[in-house]
Amino acid sequence: MALEFEKPITDLETRIAELKTYGVTSAVDMTEEIALLEKRLERLRLETFSTLTRWQRVQLARAAGRPTALDYIANIFTDYQELHGDRAYGEDAAIVGGLARLEGRAVIVIGQQKGRDTKENIARNFGMAHPEGFRKAMRLMDMADKFGLPLITLVDTPGAYPGIAAEERGQAWLIAQSIQKMTRLRVPVICTVIGEGGSGGALAVAVGNRVLILENAVYSTISPESCAAIIWRDAKEAEKAAEAMKLTARDLEKFNIVDQVITEPKGGAHNDPEAAMQNLKTALLEHLAQLEGLDESALIRDRAARFRKLGVFEEISA
Amino acid sequence: MALEFEKPITDLETRIAELKTYGVTSAVDMTEEIALLEKRLERLRLETFSTLTRWQRVQLARAAGRPTALDYIANIFTDYQELHGDRAYGEDAAIVGGLARLEGRAVIVIGQQKGRDTKENIARNFGMAHPEGFRKAMRLMDMADKFGLPLITLVDTPGAYPGIAAEERGQAWLIAQSIQKMTRLRVPVICTVIGEGGSGGALAVAVGNRVLILENAVYSTISPESCAAIIWRDAKEAEKAAEAMKLTARDLEKFNIVDQVITEPKGGAHNDPEAAMQNLKTALLEHLAQLEGLDESALIRDRAARFRKLGVFEEISA
Amino acid sequence: MTLERFFRRRPPQQKEGTSDDLPDLWGKCPKCNAQVYNKELEQNLRVCPTCGYHHRMPVKKRLEGLVDAGTFEQTSGKIRATDPLEFVDTEPYTARLERSRKKTGREGAVVAGRATMGGLKVMLCVMDFEFNGGSMGSVEGEEITRSMELAASEHRALILVAASGGARMQEGALSLMQMAKTTFALEELASLRLPYITVLTDPTTGGVAASFAAIGDVVIAEPDALIGFAGQRVIQQTVRQNLPEGFQRSEFYEKKGFIDAVIDRREHREHLTQLIAMLTNQPRPEVTALVIQADPPKPPRGGLFGRRG
Amino acid sequence: MTLERFFRRRPPQQKEGTSDDLPDLWGKCPKCNAQVYNKELEQNLRVCPTCGYHHRMPVKKRLEGLVDAGTFEQTSGKIRATDPLEFVDTEPYTARLERSRKKTGREGAVVAGRATMGGLKVMLCVMDFEFNGGSMGSVEGEEITRSMELAASEHRALILVAASGGARMQEGALSLMQMAKTTFALEELASLRLPYITVLTDPTTGGVAASFAAIGDVVIAEPDALIGFAGQRVIQQTVRQNLPEGFQRSEFYEKKGFIDAVIDRREHREHLTQLIAMLTNQPRPEVTALVIQADPPKPPRGGLFGRRG
Numbered sequence A, B: 001m002a003l004e005f006e007k008p009i010t011d012l013e014t015r016i017a018e019l020k021t022y023g024v025t026s027a028v029d030m031t032e033e034i035a036l037l038e039k040r041l042e043r044l045r046l047e048t049f050s051t052l053t054r055w056q057r058v059q060l061a062r063a064a065g066r067p068t069a070l071d072y073i074a075n076i077f078t079d080y081q082e083l084h085g086d087r088a089y090g091e092d093a094a095i096v097g098g099l100a101r102l103e104g105r106a107v108i109v110i111g112q113q114k115g116r117d118t119k120e121n122i123a124r125n126f127g128m129a130h131p132e133g134f135r136k137a138m139r140l141m142d143m144a145d146k147f148g149l150p151l152i153t154l155v156d157t158p159g160a161y162p163g164i165a166a167e168e169r170g171q172a173w174l175i176a177q178s179i180q181k182m183t184r185l186r187v188p189v190i191c192t193v194i195g196e197g198g199s200g201g202a203l204a205v206a207v208g209n210r211v212l213i214l215e216n217a218v219y220s221t222i223s224p225e226s227c228a229a230i231i232w233r234d235a236k237e238a239e240k241a242a243e244a245m246k247l248t249a250r251d252l253e254k255f256n257i258v259d260q261v262i263t264e265p266k267g268g269a270h271n272d273p274e275a276a277m278q279n280l281k282t283a284l285l286e287h288l289a290q291l292e293g294l295d296e297s298a299l300i301r302d303r304a305a306r307f308r309k310l311g312v313f314e315e316i317s318a
Numbered sequence C, D: 001m002t003l004e005r006f007f008r009r010r011p012p013q014q015k016e017g018t019s020d021d022l023p024d025l026w027g028k029c030p031k032c033n034a035q036v037y038n039k040e041l042e043q044n045l046r047v048c049p050t051c052g053y054h055h056r057m058p059v060k061k062r063l064e065g066l067v068d069a070g071t072f073e074q075t076s077g078k079i080r081a082t083d084p085l086e087f088v089d090t091e092p093y094t095a096r097l098e099r100s101r102k103k104t105g106r107e108g109a110v111v112a113g114r115a116t117m118g119g120l121k122v123m124l125c126v127m128d129f130e131f132n133g134g135s136m137g138s139v140e141g142e143e144i145t146r147s148m149e150l151a152a153s154e155h156r157a158l159i160l161v162a163a164s165g166g167a168r169m170q171e172g173a174l175s176l177m178q179m180a181k182t183t184f185a186l187e188e189l190a191s192l193r194l195p196y197i198t199v200l201t202d203p204t205t206g207g208v209a210a211s212f213a214a215i216g217d218v219v220i221a222e223p224d225a226l227i228g229f230a231g232q233r234v235i236q237q238t239v240r241q242n243l244p245e246g247f248q249r250s251e252f253y254e255k256k257g258f259i260d261a262v263i264d265r266r267e268h269r270e271h272l273t274q275l276i277a278m279l280t281n282q283p284r285p286e287v288t289a290l291v292i293q294a295d296p297p298k299p300p301r302g303g304l305f306g307r308r309g
């Protein structure tokens, strides 16, 4: 399923494939033409992806074929052992996590998990956690803290679920508790926005010593649709809202909200998941190596200092 | 409402009262007779209460007019400020607690609260907590620990509630978590069984540096009725079970399960609540004074050592 | 105590906004429809004498109702918002900011300062819903963070009165980051065993509800305040059913276990003072009666502060 | 590996009980009614090859299925129960104890000892439901407490396999106190960052479920095990309604958030070993295949240990 703006690219890909078939079946030599077209394709791809609008990035971040947290976990880590439950109310499939090894080093990994098809999306509530999901994440954080294991989180959620039961069970409190838990962890914490970083539901698992983001991922305080609905009273103005919101990886980098933008392969992570995963793995290992030099209290101070600087304002000279 | 075995006493009290009225209305001098009868009453009370069977104690421990946790709190403490909720699921009225002052010293107090009438009993679920009640208690324990405030608990429950929802929300886990929380508190913890100490539901808030018990309170691993139902397949054999179970204050003292038995006024706490409360207050102040000499880790060690010794067995000489 | 004294540290270039005083008139309670004379309402801390309805409370009036007379010393107001995203929707963010400044005479939605309560040293942060719906931008996050740091360094308990629609859209993810920044600043308070008490007023929602407002050592709420993470319109659109009666109100969350107590505004002064005194194990302070209070205080909910025993 | 070796530290005066071996016969699965040859069932760790039904597992067989061959060294069995309450019901407690001793060849419901798993040092406590319903008396509490202390002093991870009807009535409140005593002993393990993993088997209820069994760093359960605080009969009498399908079973509690994973017994060896290795950040151990295992292992639930990436 190609996104709207990917259509010219996929169309051209189809044409080239057809031409190749024709060349074989008709025994007419099309080598030169095909080579030309492939160069054209390359250029088209480059043009499209180097001039993506913010709204197009939002679409990429949400693309159906984009790798999910469990895909990254399966490929970047070994020995993943999923653990379940919040020890209080329920098991929330919108957040997954457990023990795993990253190049042999034991870590705790937590991921916000969207479905890879409709059925799974329903089971995982489209990656939107209830309070028990955040409580489950907190339990895993406690485990990381207790055993001195680095914590790796993968952020990918439209946001915390805005439902009656979720509010009834204290969505606001659980997000706040999870944030607070992360401020106190005595272990290295590396968080990566791999797709959608939606508001408080994303931040609840994104208070890290490092916050990384994939090139086509987004991170914002509200969805473009909701922003548009509030401002223009029309969710269809989402494209306009996305532009105003400055929610792309490169935007966020400017404000130091993220520490590194992880390059995605040409055409986005969904076009070459292996490459995207390899890039993230390399980054995780680099940052982890840096952080493992810090002791427990230095890790907390480092994380606090990172967030202390965030915000833009000016001093009033009296 | 007198208990069955209190009947002769209350009957005699009625007679004496009638005689007094008669003396006044008939102008016949009954002073001497009344004095004699009052001595007789005194003796009867003494006899009855010095030879109480275990089953009678169970009945006393459960007596309707017996002071409840909130009664003790209102009389022993000042400035009680009740705090609510478990920050996860609900507010459980079967457990109450908050900040208070004991002779000026700020403390956290937690009580298991039975109703003082049928309506309140229904609201308070007869003092039987659900998981959220134990979680609420744990939150108050955290507060005690954080602010260095001594923790005083008042135990009075038939047990944790054996219902479907309670099990669904992890009754077993919450009791275990609460016990564990108490093992870790860095503050003085004094627990008093004021009525019924029912099984794990009682122990969940009774892991103290000191465990006190009122003279007519009981503390056991199962109710006499349930014990009888299991052994004799007949809950009516509860009297027999109560004898076998050795669940009275004096029994428990022998096995070091309790550290001090608090004397109740003649006729039991319900006959003179003020006196019972004063006795408990005196004991709390004494024990608190002793414990306040210990530092944080000494308090934990003291509590651990207290429980480490509990149990009766023999070494096998090989 | 004059208002000037209340705000003596306000930077000189800032003009005071409206006086916050109600006009000398009769008004009508929106809940019980009772006629009430505004002066009387004012003296009653804007709680309807008939039905207990809590009107919104201007920041200055609230401070006056809480702290020992004449002790408030403002520390906030030395920073101002910029427009880092160059955010333009139907109008530029800068224009919105300017309007809020004019309306409130402030630079942001947080007023913070030192004071005493019953003689106890405290730090207060009060959010002003009139400033851009109490939304949390960089300035608000920074004010709260600085207040927490100041409270720690001066060894003061911190009281935060929340009133907010949530994050400030126009500052994008920078707004979101304030949720974490403020939370970090609580750690120093905690390690010094200084109490942090939050008071949730109508409304406390979104990113404010889901960060510093939720994690007070004690969390109290005014009656019938709207509280929660998601807005009711969003929830309705998501679940496509009617919301239950009383949903997301203070009493609802007290029952659901998320609030320590719903407390009438007229009792906050006494209640908060005694809480702080106990949490810091200081002798019981006598709290002077509030002069502007006209009618006798009602018996407190869920516990009494009267000396007994 | 002989059973003698397994239990070489058993005090000499204790007679070994029944062999725990199933007779050389065909049996019938109580769940799916399939005919199964007992030898095959044994090789399959008493899991029905047809439907996966988990038969109860004798302690020795379980240990054999878990630890590196020949490494188990028993530490328990040096204390014995007395009758402090002089408890008599339909028969004296001492007679009940004697029967359990004869039946199991043990002094209590807990077998504990040192071993290695994939070469990692561990301590194991396995409860024996055959001894007085796995109930927890003073001896059981003391055995578990000593095991925890030993694990801490020898720097071993601790695995506890629970099977219990709850507290031991005949020891009254002394039994109840074991819940606290054992929990205290976990602190030293925790401070040394030694993992404590519990395995809940059918049944794990009452005081055992409500203390050490519930608070493992990781809590796993065998499929379809009955778990919970209150017994089903008591609950039924209280609520006077039918209990829902699957109520209080492992899968129920996994869904309710109280169990990390429901795991087939045939995977415990690999699963527990890898968990311990990761929690203690040791290199990945190779776990030797279990010799008695007859059929290929099923794909694990909820995660794979296969090396990938």
Ligand SMILES: [Zn+2]
Binding pocket: C029, C030, C031, C032, C033, C034, C048, C049, C050, C051, C052, C053
């Ligand atoms: Zn009104």
Ligand SMILES: [Zn+2]
Binding pocket: D029, D030, D031, D032, D033, D034, D048, D049, D050, D051, D052, D053
């Ligand atoms: Zn079968």
